[in-house]
Amino acid sequence: MTETTLAVEMRGIVKRFPGVVANDHVDFDVRVGEVHALLGENGAGKSTLMNILAGLYGADEGTIRVHDRVVKLHSPRDAIAVGLGMVHQHFTLVDSLTVTENILLGLDEPRFWMNLPLYEAKVESLAAKTGLAVDPAAKIWQLSVGEQQRVEILKMLYRGAEILIMDEPTAVLAPQEIDELFETLRGMTAAGASVVFISHKLDEVTRIADRVTVMRRGQVTAAGEPAAGKTKRDLAQLMVGREVLESIDKATVSPGQIVLEMTGVSATSDRGLRCLDAVDLRIRSGQIIGLAGVAGNGQSELAEVITGLRECTGSIKVNGQELANRPVAEAIDAGVAHVPEDRTGIGSAPNLSLTDNLIMKAYRSRPIGHGWSIDDSVARARAQELKDLYEVSAPSINTQARLLSGGNLQRLILAREISSEPGLMVAVQPTRGLDVGAIETVHKLLLEQREGGMAVLLISEDLDEILMLADRVAVIYEGRISRSIPVGEAEVGELGLMMTGSVTDATAGPTPRA
């Protein structure tokens, strides 16, 4: 087995989704026995590319060779048949079944009689051989996240995978578990397997990868270069990029009094891990603070503690009123608006009408609410007015929210939140997945609110967006927020390093907080 033998070779892969080219003539290859890191921001196209390789999507153009043979992958079954197995970020395990049962799930063998002991022995020997220690008879719910991940890997190896695609495998792991995972991966590549390692975290990439490919906006910006020769700074620059920004007129607004003041706020995630760590943050009226960071570093949880959706320790004051661990309704009354990341799952009620969706935060108070009752005609008039003003394109205010496109749904949510005349707006990934026109609308609306004296916390993964809109920028990484610095002083490469956890603070000197 020589270094240069190619296990996988993808050439000229094109994949279009409505309105976007997710992969634009992408070339990618994996050698036998290497760990190949695939770097890029969310939406850069790396997941799409790997889903094509795993047989989940069909490519519109391009060829895939596995061990020098052209393959057509129509399903994950085809992919696994040629030795390609993907471990997804969100595990696909059945909690109430044992490890062995999960591994056998969907296979043709055993047919009717389970004969579990036989297969448990098989799984055990495979686990021993690959160093993926796990009890084959244990139920999934009894295992730690790291062990569950091993089961996912075993599942693929049991099916004969020689090329393992791992989608952000470290995102859910504790540091100790990450070390163990890397140990396993090294063992596997030494035995002749190949690993594609999707990640945002430069530290990990430089630790584990032999080569690295960087993607940005659907294209490859660095193809299969030796990881050893790259500095983190180079990689960050390649990943985050810097494009000439469309100029946007930003009026000068002098910041007013402090609206949001968070001191020492910590919280735990749904999994019980610490996701916010002694966060301090201040926002003044007429100011947009851009919070940059790669998804999953505590952004959603930060928005949730401010809006009362998540418990925390520490103090959160909005216009002097303490809101930590208070009911959501109290935050709404205190003038906190929230544009959630999950527009369909949290921000709207899909089967209810536009009217019902637009009055979500206004139905308790006049003129819509009168004690117990709701004035339907006022509600409908208000909905019609907002629909026209914010150009939500839909047949009528009776249309169900689920029928709206992403951009229109976001206009609806912004219409609702802005019309509540809040003092503070928490906007999480407000433009993700939107087309250019809708993005412009959202940007325009946010800047208008800033001029109107609102304090805005803009949480985004898109650095360009933050640099364009925000007055000051801070970076969140693993639940810790850096000091904020004026956007003018921010340097893209430095921010990129901070977002990927390579340096912890932007400037060494004492920068006054916002």
Place this chain on the structure above:
Amino acid sequence: MSATSPTRRSLLPFALRMERRLESPRGLGALTTIGAVVVALLISAVIIWWQGGDPIDVYAHIVRSSLGSIGVVSDTLVKATPLIFTGLACSVAFRMRLWNIGAEGQLMMGAWGASAVVLVGWLPDGTASFIYLPLMLLAGLGMGGLWGGIAGWLRARFNVNEIITTLMLVYISQEWVKFWVFGPWSEGGFQMTERFPREAWLPRLTDHSDLVSDFAGLTVHLGFALAVVAAVAVWWFLNRTGKGYEIRLIGDNPRAARYAGIDIGRTIILVMLISGALAGLAGAAEVSGVVHRLQDNFSPGYGFTGIIVAFLARFNPLGVIVAAIAFGALILAGREIQPAGIPQMIQGVVLFCVIASDVFLRYRVRLVRR
């Protein structure tokens, strides 16, 4: 991305393709329901024919014996009255995806509460109707609400599945009523209480035959009017009040409801109280308007039929009135049709078809040539 099913090899020259509906035309719900009922009647006809019956004869008989004369229409409305209440009880809860399947138990407790007003003997003989009746209805409402509220509290506080608790509470309530009618309130050892005094009866049309002679023999009672009023009130509650809006919001997307600042636990308890109270009214109206005493097995499963009524009405309170009358007619006809299982069979098939027809509300079905 369009939601098309993966293509499979097929022997047919056509493929069925399901496409997600982007628009829901007005009246599609009602139209689909009517279509589903027609299909159900056709399926039932085949079964009746297979059993050696003449379907047309059977259907004609059902219509005759439930709607054929003013007398049987009155009987149909009597049967429909508890079904409207239990149908409303289920609709309110189901709107929030709170599966209260124990309306039967709440009905039992409501009937017991109303009976207790008469039987504990605190009110002197000859107490006027206008004191008896409101107290009985309030007691029924309260006991039903309590019974529903227990399940609601358990769900809100400990996240105990309400399907289990409401069903279990049915059995408790049945034994509870049995205990009282066999024991303390038994009349001469029979499994029934003594007959209530006239003042504790809900007024019937026949009671006023001295004013309008045509009312003679019409047993439809004030409970029916109350049920219709309740339906309108529930409609108003769900569509025109803040709480009703919260219920609809929680039912559609609990996470959005939480985001909108709604206390979901409190709303669960409130809804179960309301749902139980409505079912309790069914029990109170039944003992006070029809049976005039509490007895074992006085309900032929009105609470459970209420579930079907609610689904048939697609949880629309005004639709509940129509669905309840249709089922009242079926129950009435059931007494005369042989084999007696036919009306239940029709009920089952109707429910099955209505639930299955939901798919046509969400999807447009197309035949595509290969």
